[in-house]
Amino acid sequence: MGGVRGILLNSSILFATDDNENEDTTLRSGADYLLQKLRYSKILTGLSYGQGLSAPKANLLQELARIYSYDCFILSSSSEDYGMSEAARLWGKDEGSFMHVISSCHVDLIHNMVISGWLIVMLGSHLQNSTIDAKYVASRGTSSIFSIDNLKELPITICNLNKKVKQAGGKETMTVGYVMKRSREEDFAKRGAFPLRPTENGLIFLPLNYELPISYQLQQVDAILHKATDEIVAVEMVSSAEFANQITFTRNMEQLKRYIECQPDCCVIDPFSNIYPVLDRLKIQQILLGLENLNIKGHCKIRGPNFLKVDSFYELDLEQSLVEAKLALPNIVKPQVACGVADAHSMAIVFKVDDYKDLDVPLPAVVQEYVDHSSLLYKFYALGGKIFYAVKKSTPNADTLMKLSEEKGLKPLLFDSLKSLPIAKENLQSGCQEHLNSNDQHIDLGLVTDAADWLRRMLGLTIFGFDVVIQEGTGDHVIVDVNYLPSFKEVPDDTAIPAFWEALKEKIDSEKSKQPRKAS
Template identity: 35%
Template structure:
């Protein structure tokens, strides 16, 4: 039977490279988790940490005094049957022998012991791979282990939503975090699928154009190590191949990619297209004339969509003089700004399935141009899309809250769904996210644009 509970000898926490990460991963793994404190071990500090991080309800402290039988204390506090429980210990102690005799699984951290078949891990952070191995033995080949790589803030957000469970899910998946600072091969022996967010790990981007665009992007040492492993092990399932991400990182390549979308004829009644745009190396002539040719208003975006400090610096330009000394890094892509009634549709493709939701977005251009009380209208509005999106202002000068809004029913979900399938095949990716806006005023046909 699969592991449903893990009890960790508390002294092992001191061997963790990050107690915060370990406790979050344990507490929000959907496993029943406990920390065992025996005579002479003070639980106060760890209890305070659990409270500080909001984990005291999901990581239980099991404390035994000097005059108490440790195993009896555990049995009273532990709700999971022995065969589905793991005790992680640094050495052979009476507790190990007694728990093993009652059917518990034992994992040693640091060295082995008298339980010869017990797995041995070097550090407590390796616990999840060991638990996954036990679950593989219990569940067989139907259980798929997903090893994930992403920045800690993103992983933490997923953990809070219980989206990376170590407890096998109903569709036979279990998740472990890959530690890219350590050798990958031993970790990946138990992994069936690698799930990564390599764009979290971009170190630098060369602005010089090369014959192979992927060569412009330098990833962290950890991602480079993962790339080398995947190149040497081409049968490993990875979501998604890192080399296929490049067209989504360079807006110039994205623009080229979407050129054929309108010709794909995904609908007889709805046009799904990329926004009209031009690429400019600078905003002097003749490039200024090219930028103006797109019309007004326009939205100006840096060439790289992520991976650089200013990748999310953008500007909405309302008139020609707005291009003068515009504080957006060049080269850039100049796109038409499509009025969309403050509603953007977030589309997500996961395998064969397409999902979407509607979120509050930037208002129509006329509202933006007079934001902040300007009666004559701004020539341009510069902003960072990660920090603060421009918004309409109410009568008291306060911006509208960025909350979820309801769509107006004008979205042709079927047409955009077909466009999503076209995009997935074009890119050869499994997981993709993109934005769609619907023109706020339209004549006989809906007009949907990728944003």
């Protein structure tokens, strides 16, 4: 595999330039960003500095190298290869190029690096102001010397270089631009999900940066992977309006959304319109009614829980409405808005009808059947056509909850579903279609797989998750939650991440096949 496989960041591009250059250890704008993005990029990274660098700066570089697990090279000012030999020796001679990112350099050193096959990236206008001969740059720069104005542009430069690498069979490499909140991005990245080097199936991942022109960045990518639910500001639940018109995203996400809407051929994973149903618990419950078509007489069935939408807990006929919806107490009460707002996970388990009055759950709400399920929850993840699952401890059966509530006078149990009730946290087992547990007598994996395929078609989602509980007595498989682009952290990385890449690749190929061929 070719492309950029090693990067040397010179101290001259990491520190801010000021009058007190020898002592100030302030990092240049964009340096922190770049160090973070390269950390899990699958690209070898080193920091380099000369022997004349001040002790405070040298100490900081050594500390940064330790924090990010980078190599650190102390360069001799008289070294003709400017540290290239040491880096090449340490990093090996596998296929691919090394890149040196600098702010200024003498033409002889540039010449040596180019001759040795290194790529040179110079920051800002230093390329024009350095001692490099203009004719030399003109003749060599198109293939070996590049210039950037901002450190945050470097990932784009790397992606564009690595995109030129052809895969086995001559297949092209494709770039996936991604955007999500920082904590989620880091969780994915540290598992190796977002490399800047091509994956086995030819994908490169570019972090989209709102501080750079978004339109230019999106012109460099083949697909956009987003977690738009991370950037919801507000949701106005008005029954007469379309759900899509009730969501307010951050200004940056709105900008991205507008661009996508103006680019009908843009491959989005997944379209905003496809994720709206997952944000609305009522809509999901209504969709799950269609699972009835998958059930076969004489076999255990898969379904959604019985449910009822409530606009007010003071409705005079609430008790009758619960009976008509086949909702026996206790019930679990959830906000209709499923995610993206602060109180979307504020829920309650109610044991008496009278306790609906003054219930502290945001309205409108969805009242769901509470299913006795032996405290076992099956978390399923659909990554393209592959299904993975993990078994986790869940809330107790209703009789146990009743005993817990009796200690408080049968008052409703209020909880945040992200933190959950006090239950055991360990996973019991995990599996996938290729490695199923033959001793698992509880779950009908064939039935759940059929349901996952059906949900994929109904929702049009590439990567999603859903939770299943098995009702005691009946054996009904009940889907109690559906979510978009979950972390699937319970699945081992060596299994989950290749499946993640394959799901994205299949989606991109599918979308590209639908686009009309351009006339030659």
